[in-house]
Amino acid sequence: MSVSNSQLLELLNSLLKPEQVKDYCPNGLQVEGKTPIFKLVTGVTASQALINHAVSINADAILVHHGYFWSGESPCITGMKRKRIQTLLHHNINLFAYHLPLDIHPTLGNNAQLAKLLGIVDITPLQRNNPQSVVMQGKFAGGISPTELTHLLSNMLTKTPLHESANKTKIETVAWCTGGGQSYIELAAEKGIDAYITGEVSEQTIHTAREMNIHFYAAGHHATERYGVKALGEYIQQELGIETVFVDIDNPA
CATH class of the missing domain: 3.40.1390.30 (NIF3 (NGG1p interacting factor 3)-like)
Incomplete structure (x- = not known):
């Protein structure tokens, strides 16, 4: 079973309604990758470790609570941000992120x-x-x-x-x-x-x-924000039928 990245985006936006929330980052598809999507990885933060795990299991898309392009940060694609985005683009992986819409x-x-x-x-x-x-x-x-x-x-x-x-x-x-x-x-x-x-x-x-x-x-x-994105991934799997894997990258903070 697969869906296009636009179909997944449509479902997420209709469910979370990001246009109704004033946020500190763009909500939705932050980095465009391949279509169709057969396997989706969910996690709290789009860290390099989460991206690497998605690559290792041949995932087509990642859905997180903490994505990129926060207000007030440098817009330059350098250093850590360059490596993360380069990995996504090299492997043609979509990155979806929803911050406050997922909180509420x-x-x-x-x-x-x-x-x-x-x-x-x-x-x-x-x-x-x-x-x-x-x-x-x-x-x-x-x-x-x-x-x-x-x-x-x-x-x-x-x-x-x-x-x-x-x-x-x-x-x-x-x-x-x-x-x-x-x-x-x-x-x-x-x-x-x-x-x-x-x-x-x-x-x-x-x-x-x-x-x-x-x-x-x-x-x-x-610890307090593991469970929203996990529940969202389970909902997507039920609604769209695509394989969804929640990956918990340990973080003591």
Whole structure:
């Protein structure tokens, strides 16, 4: 079974609706390769290791959350970027990338998939006046202790999170934003949320957690964003019938 790169692009765009999201990079087909596509590799970031793996298994396309051409970076195709793109072009491999549209998709997105893993219910946007909110809120049915949440994150994400504890022995409400979403902790605390989960931590985040009495968990940028692109690949395989392989390139950050 195969599809053209334009058919895959059409499905992805109709599903993720990138035109509705203001982002820091182009979403969609970033590097054009061969058509038809028989085998698709999915992964978090279009690193050289992921590209090399795609080459080794004769993949025709790669789909990632973190692609190329970010705003503010040099537009020059040199060094590491040259090697990556040269490999894609030499092997005629398509590169598809979706950043914020994949974070916020209501069922396949990174936030939705993390909530599914952790058993969070009653999910709504934390930014209620923003339909494209990248930070969500919900509840743990019956509540959970801070230690239990640490263990849950460790077990589900296979990574021990950094936990800054608050003066609350039970967590009922939780807000989260996968990846680099630590800046939303203050908003979560202002809304009286018991705990905030994201991927990364900044120096000031710890002070905010302490002074605003909110449990804070930094569970890893990569670890919290594995599951959206994996779910998206499984959806593509089901809808289009092409072989899809999720490749997890380890990253401790």
